[in-house]
Amino acid sequence: MRILVVNVNTTESMTGAIGRQAAAVAAPGTDIVPLTPDFGAESVEGNYESHLAAVAVMEAVRAFPEPFDAVIQAGYGEHGREGLQELLDVPVVDITEAAASTAQFLGRRYSVVTTLERAVPLIEDRLTLAGLAARCASVRATGRGVLDLERDPAAAIEAIVACCEDVVARDRAEVVCLGCAGMADLQARVVARVGVPVVDGVAAAVTVAESLVRLGLRTSKAGAFAPPRPKHFKNWPPGRPASSS
Amino acid sequence: MRILVVNVNTTESMTGAIGRQAAAVAAPGTDIVPLTPDFGAESVEGNYESHLAAVAVMEAVRAFPEPFDAVIQAGYGEHGREGLQELLDVPVVDITEAAASTAQFLGRRYSVVTTLERAVPLIEDRLTLAGLAARCASVRATGRGVLDLERDPAAAIEAIVACCEDVVARDRAEVVCLGCAGMADLQARVVARVGVPVVDGVAAAVTVAESLVRLGLRTSKAGAFAPPRPKHFKNWPPGRPASSS
Amino acid sequence: MRILVVNVNTTESMTGAIGRQAAAVAAPGTDIVPLTPDFGAESVEGNYESHLAAVAVMEAVRAFPEPFDAVIQAGYGEHGREGLQELLDVPVVDITEAAASTAQFLGRRYSVVTTLERAVPLIEDRLTLAGLAARCASVRATGRGVLDLERDPAAAIEAIVACCEDVVARDRAEVVCLGCAGMADLQARVVARVGVPVVDGVAAAVTVAESLVRLGLRTSKAGAFAPPRPKHFKNWPPGRPASSS
Amino acid sequence: MRILVVNVNTTESMTGAIGRQAAAVAAPGTDIVPLTPDFGAESVEGNYESHLAAVAVMEAVRAFPEPFDAVIQAGYGEHGREGLQELLDVPVVDITEAAASTAQFLGRRYSVVTTLERAVPLIEDRLTLAGLAARCASVRATGRGVLDLERDPAAAIEAIVACCEDVVARDRAEVVCLGCAGMADLQARVVARVGVPVVDGVAAAVTVAESLVRLGLRTSKAGAFAPPRPKHFKNWPPGRPASSS
Amino acid sequence: MRILVVNVNTTESMTGAIGRQAAAVAAPGTDIVPLTPDFGAESVEGNYESHLAAVAVMEAVRAFPEPFDAVIQAGYGEHGREGLQELLDVPVVDITEAAASTAQFLGRRYSVVTTLERAVPLIEDRLTLAGLAARCASVRATGRGVLDLERDPAAAIEAIVACCEDVVARDRAEVVCLGCAGMADLQARVVARVGVPVVDGVAAAVTVAESLVRLGLRTSKAGAFAPPRPKHFKNWPPGRPASSS
Amino acid sequence: MRILVVNVNTTESMTGAIGRQAAAVAAPGTDIVPLTPDFGAESVEGNYESHLAAVAVMEAVRAFPEPFDAVIQAGYGEHGREGLQELLDVPVVDITEAAASTAQFLGRRYSVVTTLERAVPLIEDRLTLAGLAARCASVRATGRGVLDLERDPAAAIEAIVACCEDVVARDRAEVVCLGCAGMADLQARVVARVGVPVVDGVAAAVTVAESLVRLGLRTSKAGAFAPPRPKHFKNWPPGRPASSS
Structure with a gap:
């Protein structure tokens, strides 16, 4: 299985360390993919940076071009997990x-x-x-x-x-x-x-994500995490023209 | 006094309605300034859109070129109030x-x-x-x-x-x-x-914001809402080169 | 608008100080009326005195001969706000x-x-x-x-x-x-x-009371604060014969 | 032992019924003394009447001329128990x-x-x-x-x-x-x-009060129920001149 | 009335002390019967010993050959009160x-x-x-x-x-x-x-148990404490062959 | 790794079903060992039976003669997990x-x-x-x-x-x-x-237990789950003479 492990800040060396920690505990056959957001703060320490990270993490995951089985949001105490759960059917695990x-x-x-x-x-x-x-x-x-x-x-x-x-x-x-x-x-x-x-x-989240995948469990779509309704977005994502998603 | 009233979605007609409601209850001498974010969803109905709105509202307020006395975040149940409180000394009121x-x-x-x-x-x-x-x-x-x-x-x-x-x-x-x-x-x-x-x-928030300003009260900087630390941002705000804020 | 600001104790100089504080923050056009109860303790410091103050404040407000738009109960942590809300349609604000x-x-x-x-x-x-x-x-x-x-x-x-x-x-x-x-x-x-x-x-309560009046909001009569039922009272209020209120 | 059972309203027949219920469950040797307040409502149904009852019950107990071992406040959901606990060392039991x-x-x-x-x-x-x-x-x-x-x-x-x-x-x-x-x-x-x-x-309160007395337990004076401080009261109790209690 | 006071450990001298304390506060006519479990730890200090005590207390009460009016479980913070309430109609009081x-x-x-x-x-x-x-x-x-x-x-x-x-x-x-x-x-x-x-x-529990008995109150059988369903037990109670209870 | 999965009742066919469910989700290399208690009820439906099950499960685990890496208590809503955590260093997981x-x-x-x-x-x-x-x-x-x-x-x-x-x-x-x-x-x-x-x-517990073992995590001994103190037990375990454990 493939698990995306998304750093919440833009410091690549930290993404690397997170990825190594994740890989070290992953089961055989688990493919850990560390991701760094395209935009945001070099470290997330507070609400402003955390809200921005929430959006950056979601965009990083949306832009990932291949299939995956679970996502780990690798920021402690950060915003955004609920948004990822709306966007995805696969399990989302906040560290x-x-x-x-x-x-x-x-x-x-x-x-x-x-x-x-x-x-x-x-x-x-x-x-x-x-x-x-x-x-x-x-x-x-x-x-x-x-x-x-x-x-x-x-x-x-x-x-x-x-x-x-x-x-x-x-x-x-x-x-x-x-x-x-x-x-x-x-x-x-x-x-x-x-x-x-x-x-x-991070280590705990890897085992949780693997467990959920092995159990065949996915994010419930029956309430809080129903998929977003189709609608018009202005100037978003950055660099693209307005679109209905 | 001047109060920014920020819509959380990008639908201008809704910004207009919110602004009218705010102005209708504002005290004499209060200047209501309705703002629409530069990016985001035409309506905010869920976590993904709400996280995006949080960021868009913060950027809209940061980009506002003139002084103001308070900010109203005019979205019901949306994320982001805490981030605005970090960025500003003036009162921030969530509707x-x-x-x-x-x-x-x-x-x-x-x-x-x-x-x-x-x-x-x-x-x-x-x-x-x-x-x-x-x-x-x-x-x-x-x-x-x-x-x-x-x-x-x-x-x-x-x-x-x-x-x-x-x-x-x-x-x-x-x-x-x-x-x-x-x-x-x-x-x-x-x-x-x-x-x-x-x-x-919206009406309630106008009177709260006016009250806080009249009482000379400002956001506490002693804990949760201390100003962000200076740091490097990558690709943010959209359209600008990396900068230290 | 006229706001009654009722001290909970019988010390007139404290009523004066409370009234001055209230007047200092009141909006133009707000008439602050400080009231002292007719009976009770010179200072309210505990439950016995607070229960007595609750009754004294209610009687002071009931005896006030002219119309008013809101009442502030100017005692910190005292009993009685709910009783006033039963007796009145106008907003009641506890400091x-x-x-x-x-x-x-x-x-x-x-x-x-x-x-x-x-x-x-x-x-x-x-x-x-x-x-x-x-x-x-x-x-x-x-x-x-x-x-x-x-x-x-x-x-x-x-x-x-x-x-x-x-x-x-x-x-x-x-x-x-x-x-x-x-x-x-x-x-x-x-x-x-x-x-x-x-x-x-006290200052906060003045702005809250003014806000509620300006918004046209009154105490809900749909539940806890429904008006008292008409009934017989014995030896109350003090100095008056029994009456149905 | 002697237990005062205080009705919260001024309807004597209800005091009688309460007293009979209390006496029916009292242990041999327990002397149940039913009391009716001197002032207040014929029935207590709401906050205004309940605050008044709190004061009337306290005055009735203060005016009781003989020693007693416990007090029962026989009103359901009424204010005032804490005040009695300040005034008394003996146990106070709210039904x-x-x-x-x-x-x-x-x-x-x-x-x-x-x-x-x-x-x-x-x-x-x-x-x-x-x-x-x-x-x-x-x-x-x-x-x-x-x-x-x-x-x-x-x-x-x-x-x-x-x-x-x-x-x-x-x-x-x-x-x-x-x-x-x-x-x-x-x-x-x-x-x-x-x-x-x-x-x-009422029945439950009688057994609780008897139990506390038999166990030699009294109201704690170490915190919330410390005795009132001596101070000046204006026009209280009703019908008496100002006094320091 | 007869009240069983059950020690949770197997130290007889402690049962004796508990029994004396209970008898000292019991009303005239109350017969205090101290019981020691047949099995378990000499003192109960932790979960393992407490779970065992829960079972031992229940068996001790079940084995008691004569009628009784209430049971006191004389262990502080121990498991098992709910089980006794299922087994019995009379009141069960945890100290x-x-x-x-x-x-x-x-x-x-x-x-x-x-x-x-x-x-x-x-x-x-x-x-x-x-x-x-x-x-x-x-x-x-x-x-x-x-x-x-x-x-x-x-x-x-x-x-x-x-x-x-x-x-x-x-x-x-x-x-x-x-x-x-x-x-x-x-x-x-x-x-x-x-x-x-x-x-x-222990003293408090005696007065509570006596009170419940005097008030004619018994354990509710309408929910959590309905009697156990008849069923087969293996190797239980100790020393007896399998039986349906 | 070896995980004990302990049924709380004495019905062997249910132990079998639980064991099959556990084995079906276990990772390669995990050895699932289903256990049935030596004593207790054929089904656990209430507090009396649950307290007994708590003890029976603990004795079954204590009697298991070989090493193991984790224990799953396979009863829903049953007592006893805390006792097992005292007795063991390896993780204990309640379903x-x-x-x-x-x-x-x-x-x-x-x-x-x-x-x-x-x-x-x-x-x-x-x-x-x-x-x-x-x-x-x-x-x-x-x-x-x-x-x-x-x-x-x-x-x-x-x-x-x-x-x-x-x-x-x-x-x-x-x-x-x-x-x-x-x-x-x-x-x-x-x-x-x-x-x-x-x-x-059961399935969830298998993945949790495996995860804890893989992460090298064991039950904390720093507080609630410190090992039992050495002490004398009377008539316990069943069939053995008194002993210090």
Whole structure:
């Protein structure tokens, strides 16, 4: 099966890291296709950038020329999953939700350890809408931005480990989710130092997507994710004339 | 004071109707400026179109060349308000939330009467995130799309009135919010036939925005709506070269 | 339009301060009428006094001899708003709810900074019943009573500012509501020292009441606030013989 | 032990019925003292009357000249219990809460069957604040007012039985609470016809109050119910000069 | 009346202490019968032991050869109450729920002070399912196991008192529930040192059970607690051949 | 990898069906081992039987003589998962939770279609404790018992299909979970007739368990699921002398 793994920012090196993490856990026979959006921010840290990423991810998926079996939206706490579910019949998996669902099988309460404070509300809101907030002990920030993870991985790991210890001690977390797709590369080194299970969203999402495909399950079209109605779009997609989609 | 009232779709006649409704309730001295996005769908009915509208509204506001005191996002149940709040210091008012807040002053439970079934989940989610769901009795659809409101207002009014009666009788609603910016033109005729208060979101949002400006209140920058960090954008905004914003 | 602004305690100087704050933000053409109840406590700090205030406010409004367009109940966290809504067709605005509704347009989470610890449960309960608790980060007390605000404003301001800083730092509040009508006079000096928006309930309530009147909206009579049934009262109102009201 | 059972309305015959119901279940050695407020409505059906009843009940208890061990507020869904708890060290039991607590020991979900539609919001709000709403299946009205219960008991019983059957069938209620102190007299006849446990709030409250007294438990003074601060009251209580209480 | 009070563990001395506590508060004429299960753990501290206790308690009650009027399950936060309710028509009272219900009549928020950290999730879950969590301020552990209470009561009391003070100061608890049946013997000494009401679950459960019996109320058979269907059991109860029950 | 799939009842033919369903979806290299408990009810339909099943499943797993990588508890809405998690380091997956988690990736709201009315509360409670209730639209019963599924599959399918249509139409469900392990055999025929995704819990649990093993994730021992403390057990396990485990 083929799974598209779509980065939400335009930094190709991060797409590469996400793709490697996905491929590392994929089952034999799964073809992981990492995608980078054509437009948007080099890192997504806040609502403006996240709304833009939502659109860019949808356009990247729409433009993909070959068939595929599932899509993973590889941004933590970002907007847009619902839109992809309207556009597609195949399963769409958000890494925020895959991580939380996975964590819930491992312990009674989980926390998310993320990058900047400004990511916290976005993640909280996604978990609330996804119905996955009841067992969330906390969402806490390390204070290090998305691109800092690549620039100084050693410092990032120290900050993440300290935050993991904090959520276990203060918030009674029993499992930690790494709250940024860019942390995928660091997971192994964090796990080695933290005494509770650590879930990477990209890896979790790959197994969820594979599972849904193997079970023959597809996105329900009976309600929230019915296909868009045919209608006129003005100046969209960028660079094309007006069209009915 | 000047208030931008931004339509979420690209249908100019609807922008006109929204602008007229806003101007009709504006205080003396308030300058209502209706805006239509440069790109997007002719009507917003679902997540894909709503995410796109979120971006289009933000770009429309960013491109506006003169100062303004507040912004109204005139789409019911649409994404994007949080992004505008990051970009701006002036108050940003979503009509979904303005209508619900207003309704809560008038009765113990309110319902939203909207267009299509597919709008219901979007509105429910917005109300949940806005902390305005506890007193929402129901969100119900008339089954008539956004553009149907203009095409056949008489039929739309019949459907809206029937739905209003339904939410009062079945859901114990005491107040009804008209759940589409495009219903603004119809409000007077609906009010005349329904025995409970009927709130139009555009009108409500104008008074909220004016109130916030008069009170000297601005969007908090202390948490969720801190300004975006400076960073590189690729291929955005459309038609411009890459830039740091 | 004429708006009654009813103090909940019997301290005339506080009625004066509330009236001045209301008049300062009222639109041209709005006539603010401050009222003091005929009976009750010199300050309302707890349930016994609050229940009594509820009744006293209702009797003060019933006894007002001229027409009016809206009523503001100027007590923070006090009982009684629902009773007024039964008695009246015009809008009734509680400052607790006006402040919270206003705060929600400015940030994702708000806190209330109030007087004594004993006020905290009352405010929490009002916000819960009003459906405005979901985004409330905390209700915290300065430890200074209602009448202390007049007696030593400088000390009150220090205590309020310290408490505001506390809720921003510890509770992630992005907006602060001043949780006592008696704080209206102090607002300007608090705002100058706190880095987040500060909402005064009296001022907020004036703009809400004006907005509802301008929009032609009145209290719904379809459910919770239907007019009282005609019936016999014994020894009430005080000083009058039994009567059917 | 002596337990005051305070009617919330001024109809003496209803006080009598409540007192008989209480005495019928009281343990040997318990002295039931029924009280009628000195002022207020002949029946309490709505917020205005309920706020007034809250004050009248408190004054009736304050004026009682002898010692007592507990107080029962015998109004369903009425305001005021918190005020009594401030004024007293002995236990205060609201029949709404006693009925719900009792019902929860008997089945997984309970409903309340009450008088008029207008009582429903009051009862719902009391249960919410009391933390007893999670297992409440519904609060439904028979459409018969408080005084109708005395005037035509046979018709009242038919309406109550029909409503009980309705909540069992439609709302999956497993237990029913009779939602009006005035239904106490009718309980035996309702029980005989309904296939689920039926709880009368007055009877339940007597056993709760006796239990608390026997266990030596008193109202906590550590938070919400700390005694009122000494202060000046104007024109209160009625007929007395101003005093510091 | 006869009330069975069933210990959840197999330590006879603890059954004795529980029985004494129950008898001390029982009304004249109440016959308290303490029971110890035939199988299970010497102390119940965790899910495995709690599930086993649930079964052992049910078998102990089923094997009791004489009639009885109510059953008390004297384990804090343990599984199994629902099963007993299926098997019996008489009232079944769990001490976790009796304590919480009682506490709610005494203050606005209560905390539970229990033994080990591992008991906290069990108690939280029981309170959630019982619909008694809304006013629970916290469940906190002293760090001392069930059997430590008997081994070193003086140290246990110190730890409990310290934890009580902590929940009052940090969690705003106004009432404390002693979260272990084995704490029954210590209650008097704790009460003497803590400034808020302290509720022992065993004592509370006795008064609840007596109350339900006196009111003639029995477990509802209309839903969750309908009697088990007749069916074949394999190798159960232990030591007996297969049978249809 | 080896996964134990444990039936909760003692009907071997049902264990067989569950095992076949599990094997049908298992990945190459996964060894599915179906287990039947040594004691308990022929079908589990209620709390008494479910508590017993919890213990029987735990003993069956403890008695399994060889290593294994994960355990699936194949009972819908049954007790006991938490106990297994204490006893084991490997992942434990309850089919109730696996089905709900899977459903949440496919639609905004899911319903559970189960056997008898008496199963509904058990399933609701499991979903609540698992933090998976927020998006549950309803749990509804077909009225056909567990063993009826084997006895008359055609009638069972008709009843299930009708119930599926009902939850889509009335409860706005977008996905349906088959709420009984015994429905595994019927899934294919139900799917063919229902227009929304249909999730079988056994199949879902296999993919969840495989995913957790592949990701190297194990049950957290940091909180709720810490290993039981060593202690003395009386008369347990059945047929063995007392022992310290």
